[in-house]
Each structure stands twice: as structure tokens, then as C-alpha cells.
Amino acid sequence: MGTVxxxxxxxxxxxxxxxxxxxxxxxxxxxxxxxxxxxxxxRTLRGAARRIGGAxxxxxxxxxxxxxxxxxxxxxxxxxxxxxxxxxxxxxxxxLGALARLSGAVxxxxxxTDSxxxxxxTxxxxxxxxxxPAAAHPGSGGVGTLTPGTLTVGASRAGALLERQLTLARTRxxxxxxxxxxxxxxxxxxxxxxVLASEAPLTGPADAPAGEIxxxxxxxTEARLLxxxxVLPLGRASRPYNAEALVSGLATASDxxxxxxxxxxxxxxxxxHRYAQEVWCPEGSPDPALYAAGQALDRHRDAAExxxxxxxxxxxxxxxxxxxxxxxxxxxxxxxxxxxxxxxxQQLWQKATSAR
Amino acid sequence: MGTVxxxxxxxxxxxxxxxxxxxxxxxxxxxxxxxxxxxxxxRTLRGAARRIGGAxxxxxxxxxxxxxxxxxxxxxxxxxxxxxxxxxxxxxxxxLGALARLSGAVxxxxxxTDSxxxxxxTxxxxxxxxxxPAAAHPGSGGVGTLTPGTLTVGASRAGALLERQLTLARTRxxxxxxxxxxxxxxxxxxxxxxVLASEAPLTGPADAPAGEIxxxxxxxTEARLLxxxxVLPLGRASRPYNAEALVSGLATASDxxxxxxxxxxxxxxxxxHRYAQEVWCPEGSPDPALYAAGQALDRHRDAAExxxxxxxxxxxxxxxxxxxxxxxxxxxxxxxxxxxxxxxxQQLWQKATSAR
Numbered sequence: 001m002g003t004v005x006x007x008x009x010x011x012x013x014x015x016x017x018x019x020x021x022x023x024x025x026x027x028x029x030x031x032x033x034x035x036x037x038x039x040x041x042x043r044t045l046r047g048a049a050r051r052i053g054g055a056x057x058x059x060x061x062x063x064x065x066x067x068x069x070x071x072x073x074x075x076x077x078x079x080x081x082x083x084x085x086x087x088x089x090x091x092x093x094x095x096l097g098a099l100a101r102l103s104g105a106v107x108x109x110x111x112x113t114d115s116x117x118x119x120x121x122t123x124x125x126x127x128x129x130x131x132x133p134a135a136a137h138p139g140s141g142g143v144g145t146l147t148p149g150t151l152t153v154g155a156s157r158a159g160a161l162l163e164r165q166l167t168l169a170r171t172r173x174x175x176x177x178x179x180x181x182x183x184x185x186x187x188x189x190x191x192x193x194x195v196l197a198s199e200a201p202l203t204g205p206a207d208a209p210a211g212e213i214x215x216x217x218x219x220x221t222e223a224r225l226l227x228x229x230x231v232l233p234l235g236r237a238s239r240p241y242n243a244e245a246l247v248s249g250l251a252t253a254s255d256x257x258x259x260x261x262x263x264x265x266x267x268x269x270x271x272x273h274r275y276a277q278e279v280w281c282p283e284g285s286p287d288p289a290l291y292a293a294g295q296a297l298d299r300h301r302d303a304a305e306x307x308x309x310x311x312x313x314x315x316x317x318x319x320x321x322x323x324x325x326x327x328x329x330x331x332x333x334x335x336x337x338x339x340x341x342x343x344x345x346q347q348l349w350q351k352a353t354s355a356r
Numbered sequence: 357m358g359t360v361x362x363x364x365x366x367x368x369x370x371x372x373x374x375x376x377x378x379x380x381x382x383x384x385x386x387x388x389x390x391x392x393x394x395x396x397x398x399r400t401l402r403g404a405a406r407r408i409g410g411a412x413x414x415x416x417x418x419x420x421x422x423x424x425x426x427x428x429x430x431x432x433x434x435x436x437x438x439x440x441x442x443x444x445x446x447x448x449x450x451x452l453g454a455l456a457r458l459s460g461a462v463x464x465x466x467x468x469t470d471s472x473x474x475x476x477x478t479x480x481x482x483x484x485x486x487x488x489p490a491a492a493h494p495g496s497g498g499v500g501t502l503t504p505g506t507l508t509v510g511a512s513r514a515g516a517l518l519e520r521q522l523t524l525a526r527t528r529x530x531x532x533x534x535x536x537x538x539x540x541x542x543x544x545x546x547x548x549x550x551v552l553a554s555e556a557p558l559t560g561p562a563d564a565p566a567g568e569i570x571x572x573x574x575x576x577t578e579a580r581l582l583x584x585x586x587v588l589p590l591g592r593a594s595r596p597y598n599a600e601a602l603v604s605g606l607a608t609a610s611d612x613x614x615x616x617x618x619x620x621x622x623x624x625x626x627x628x629h630r631y632a633q634e635v636w637c638p639e640g641s642p643d644p645a646l647y648a649a650g651q652a653l654d655r656h657r658d659a660a661e662x663x664x665x666x667x668x669x670x671x672x673x674x675x676x677x678x679x680x681x682x683x684x685x686x687x688x689x690x691x692x693x694x695x696x697x698x699x700x701x702q703q704l705w706q707k708a709t710s711a712r
Contacts, residue, residue, distance in 0.1 A: 102604070102605045103607050104603055104606075241597075241692070241699060243457070243692070246458060246692070247457060247458070248460035249458045249685050250458040250508050250510060251459050314678075319677050320677070321670065321679070322670075322680070324677035324678070324684065325670045325680040325681065325683060326606055327681060327684065328683065328684020328687075329605050329687055330684075331681075331684070331688075332684070332685045332689055332692070333605070336599070340597030
């Protein structure tokens with residue numbers, strides 16, 4: 001163990017993630033009309049792209065910086081594009097699930113909006129078809145309580161409006177994904193990842209022992225995370241029902257986004273830190289509390305975006321007042337979940353840091 | 357101390373509260389156009405009426421039951437009537453304060469919606485005039501941030517709508533108060549209280565030593581309270597952000613009222629228990645944590661009624677969608693405060709009961 005070099009550790013990690021990437025790509029091509037398989041394949045692709053990008057970022061001092069930066073940029077483009085469709089589906093599920101809950105409908109087991117949504121990708125996998133009619137989308141089983149009669153008129157109309165808007169957004173995202181995966185830009189990324197699997201662009205310092213050279217870049221990433229957490233209003237977040245997240249619930253959209261931004265930044269840095277720890281972790285294995293804290297920030301992001309989607313839908317011209325009212329309740333509910341996620345993060349972060 | 361009789365203790369308490377009642381009545385008559393003085397006088401009257409009624413209820417075994425029950429019924433009618441106007445004013449302040457907060461307006465110091473509202477009674481004290489124009493009502497200083505420009509269109513319109521509706525309700529309540537205070541029914545109550553001040557309708561058991569006879573009725577009241585608390589979902593309330601209070605936020609109004617009812621019942625019984633302890637407390641003095649727990653349930657009731665007022669306003673025909681949206685956000689915000697009050701009650705109750 002003492003004689004393993006930093007380059008061996010890093011290239012071993014990049015090799016494994018490049019393998020995941022290429023496997024995800026193959027599975028996506030084979031998924032055809034199987035939307036669950038395509039969703040799983042896209043998830044694998046995204047996860048691998050983000051991890052490779054993260055390793056290239058954190059361990060850049062051991063790599064050819066030009067090659068690392070270029071590939072990282074391209075992987076960011078790809079994972080961003082792939083994430084859109086999944087995000088639209090998850091957002092729709094979250095919002096329809098919340099509407100069902102707000103209407104007092106008994107939730108279907110397993111329909112929790114924060115659990116992974118199976119079969120969320122619709123359509124046959126060809127650009128021409130795209131998602132089918134909203135009422136028939138495969139994921140609708142997750143919010144199966146949304147049947148006429150269990151909802152009030154306002155909730156039903158709000159649900160229908162959101163379904164139209166988010167299904168349209170998902171169709172566009174699906175087309176973008178297919179277009180991206182067929183582009184020469186994507187083929188160049190896939191080629192670069194295939195090369196990475198066999199040969200990482202290592203430089204001189206990578207020849208040093210792993211234990212000497214890898215902790216440095218990891219500590220830099222961790223320090224950025226700690227700096228970002230330090231500016232969060234954790235004291236306020238630790239007091240339940242502090243009403244912070246909704247404080248600008250009726251103000252302009254930019255106000256709400258302002259208060260969310262530092263939390264989103266911590267979410268990204270926490271993920272980067274976690275990926276860096278996957279390459280090399282001084283403590284042996286990453287702290288599971290950090291992973292849970294990251295999940296809380298994922299919920300924070302999802303709820304914030306769902307709240308924004310509800311507010312956005314309320315700006316649709318000529319909607320009925322009952323629809324607008326339901327969207328207002330829904331918006332506030334999701335901002336409430338934003339606040340709950342901050343509380344959860346604060347608790348988990350305290351646990352993770354006090355355990356040291 | 358050991359030789360004081362139950363009758364002496366009880367009649368001493370009733371004498372003091374009857375004095376408060378008559379003082380409040382005199383101050384109300386003298387208040388004229390001074391709305392702050394009239395509000396304070398009404399508060400004194402209400403508090404005395406509730407305490408006398410509470411003592412007549414709990415210590416009924418020591419009193420002439422027919423006289424006690426009759427006066428208690430009449431005092432309940434009076435305090436209920438007097439409470440309406442104050443409730444309308446407080447509700448309007450709570451809702452306008454929440455709208456200002458939701459719009460990101462910086463709150464004016466002292467404008468917290470759960471603090472007592474000075475100057476909440478409007479008008480000259482004569483039935484003919486009633487409250488002046490809404491924009492000029494004396495209490496508006498407490499939510500002085502509600503100026504055009506600090507609120508979005510939806511929040512402004514929702515605020516104006518609520519102000520119209522609740523000002524109208526307050527005008528009606530004010531008229532009812534004046535009508536009640538001028539009625540022969542009220543004069544009969546005032547006469548009965550004046551008699552109580554000099555001569556409580558005690559029966560035989562009241563001659564026994566206080567320490568022997570007074571704990572029994574007090575324990576009965578406490579047992580009723582404990583039974584009512586036992587059916588509350590305190591386990592759920594102890595977990596912050598449990599989303600319980602809004603679970604039927606878009607369902608029919610009766611669903612929401614259903615889940616609030618047991619909490620309102622505990623609020624009433626806790627107040628009754630506190631009043632009983634004012635007469636005779638085995639521990640020497642009532643537990644301040646119980647008082648704080650009662651305040652949390654007052655906030656629970658106020659927030660629940662404010663949420664209902666927002667939902668009710670949203671049912672006004674021909675309102676703009678932006679108004680309805682703001683009312684939806686406001687409704688959810690107040691239901692969120694309902695949940696926060698349950699959490700606070702649970703914490704305080706645990707503290708009060710674990711201290712024993």
C-alpha cells in the first residue's frame with residue numbers, strides 16, 4: 001500500500017468511472033422503448049460524467065491542465081444536458097405528489113416525492129416521438145392518488161396546468177438529449193473518455209506516493225466547502241419554523257433565488273468533496289453523514305425549483321383564481337420544504353463535523 | 357394558614373375578580389374616543405369574566421350549582437361577544453404583517469403579529485359611528501410597512517381585500533359589543549357579579565379547610581386536561597417540518613378544522629386549569645411553562661383562524677388570479693404557523709411535565 005503512486009490511484013479511479021460512462025452509453029443505446037432502462041442508463045452516464053469531471057477538477061495539479069480542463073468542460077455540458085429531462089420528470093412528480101398531499105389524498109405507498117422515480121423517461125428513445133400524452137406517462141403511477149374526485153377543483157386545475165407545462169419542458173429536454181447524444185461534440189467526449197480509460201494525462205507529481213501527494217488537492221476542495229458552509233445562516237436554520245425560506249415568497253423571483261444561491265453552492269462543493277474522497281480519503285472512507293447532508297441539499301434544490309415552477313405557472317395568463325390559489329399554496333408548501341431541507345442539512349452537518 | 361376555609365379562599369378569589377370586572381366596566385364607560393383605553397378595558401372585562409366563569413366551573417361542588425351554572429353561562433356569552441372585535445383586529449394585523457413579511461418588507465419593530473395590538477378598537481365608542489375608513493384605523497401603525505411599492509400587486513390586492521372583509525367584520529363585532537353592553541341581559545350579569553363580589557353562593561363543603569377540599573376539584577380539571585393532551589399527535593408534532601398542518605390545505609375547510617379541534621380543546625382546558633390554579637395551587641404557584649404552553653395554543657388558534665380567513669377571502673367572486681395566488685401563499689404560511697405552534701406546545705408541554 002505504501003508504494004502505490006498518486007498516478008496509479010487517480011488513473012485507477014478514472015479508468016473505473018470511464019468504464020461506467022461507456023457502459024451507461026451502451027445501455028442507453030440498447031434501451032430502445034424501455035424507458036426505465038433508458039432512465040437508469042442516463043443516470044449512470046450522468047454520474048460517471050460528474051465523477052470524472054470532479055476528479056479532473058480536484059486533482060488537476062497531477063494532470064495535464066489543458067486536457068483536463070477541456071474534458072471537464074465538455075463533461076459538464078453533457079451531464080447538464082442529460083440532467084434536464086430527469087429534473088422535469090422529478091419536478092412534476094414532486095409537485096403532483098404535493099398537490100395530492102395538500103388535498104388530503106392518502107398517499108400511495110412509495111409515492112414519496114423525494115424517492116427515485118422509476119420509469120420517469122417517456123417516449124421510445126427516438127427524437128421524433130417524444131413523451132406520450134401526459135395522462136399516460138409511465139411515472140403517473142407514483143402519484144396515483146391524483147384522480148378526479150380526490151382533489152378540489154383548484155388543485156386539479158393546478159395539477160393539469162403544471163403537467164402541461166412540465167411535460168412540454170420534458171419533451172424539449174428529451175429532444176435536446178437525443179440531439180446531444182447524436183452530435184459530433186458528444187462523439188468527441190466519448191472518444192476522450194475512452195482514451196481516459198486506458199491512459200490518464202498524468203504529469204510528473206503523479207509519480208510520488210499517493211499518501212504524500214493526494215491529500216493536498218483534496219484538502220483544497222474541502223477548504224472551499226468549509227468556506228462556503230461558513231457563510232450559510234446555519235444558526236437560523238437550526239431553529240425550526242424560522243419562516244426564512246418564505247420570507248420573500250410574494251416578492252420578485254430574484255429575491256428568493258438570492259437566498260437559495262449560497263445553499264446551492266454548498267451543494268455543488270459538497271458533491272465535489274465527496275467525489276474527491278472517492279479517489280482518496282485520508283479517513284479511509286467518506287463520512288456517511290456528509291452523504292446524507294448532500295441529499296438534504298438535493299431536496300433543497302428540488303423544492304426550490306418546484307416552488308419556482310409553481311410560481312411560474314401562476315403567471316400563466318387567464319388562469320382561474322382557484323387555480324392561482326392552489327398554486328400559491330403549492331409554492332408556499334415547497335418553500336416550506338426548502339426550509340425543512342436547510343434544517344435537515346444543519347442537523348446532519350453538525351453531526352458530521354462534531355464527529356471529527 | 358392551616359385554618360383558612362375553602363369558602364374563604366374561593367370567595368376571596370371571586371371577590372377580587374368581580375372587582376376587576378366592575379373596574380373594567382367602569383373604564384370601558386369612561387374610555388370614550390380613546391380606543392386604546394377601551395381596548396384595555398374590554399381586555400380586563402373579558403379576563404375577569406373568563407376567570408369568574410372558570411372558578412364557578414371548577415369549584416362548582418362548593419357552590420350553589422343552579423346559581424353557578426346560570427352565571428357561568430351568562431359570563432360565557434359576554435366574554436365571547438367581547439372577544440369578537442379584538443379577534444378581528446388581531447387577525448387583520450396578523451395577516452397584514454404576514455403579507456409584509458412574505459413580500460420581503462422589513463418588519464417595523466414591535467409589529468410582530470403575536471404581540472398584543474394596542475389601539476385595536478376603532479370608533480368613538482358609540483354604536484352609530486363604528487370604525488373609520490380602513491386606511492386610517494389606529495392599529496395600522498403596527499404594520500406600517502404595508503405601503504404601496506413594498507408589496508407586489510398580488511400582496512397589495514390581497515391585503516386590501518382582507519382589510520375590507522375584516523374591517524367589516526370588526527364593525528359588526530363592535531356594534532354587537534355596544535348592543536350587548538346596553539342590553540338588560542348584560543345589566544343582569546353585572547348585577548350578579550356585583551353580588552358575587554360581596555357574597556359568593558357557597559354551600560356546606562366550603563366550610564372545610566382549604567387544603568382538604570380545594571385540591572379535589574382542581575385535580576378533576578387537571579385530569580380532563582391530561583386526557584385531552586393524551587389524544588394529541590404529540591409524537592408527530594415533535595418532529596419539525598412534519599407538514600401535518602397543511603395536509604388538507606387544499607381540501608374542504610371542514611377537513612382542516614377537524615385536525616385543529618383537539619388542539620383548541622386542550623387550549624380551553626389548559627386555560628381552565630390555569631384559572632383553577634389561580635384559586636388554589638398545591639405546588640404553591642402555577643408552572644410558568646404551562647402559561648407559555650397556553651400561549652403557544654393561543655398562537656395555534658390565531659394562526660388557524662387567520663388561515664381560514666385567507667382561504668375564505670380567496671372564495672370572493674371575481675378576484676384577480678394574482679390576488680388568489682397571494683391568498684394561497686398566505687393561507688399556507690398561516691397553516692405553517694399552526695404547525696410551528698404545535699411544535700412549540702409540544703416542547704413546552706414536555707418541559708412542564710418532565711419538571712414534575
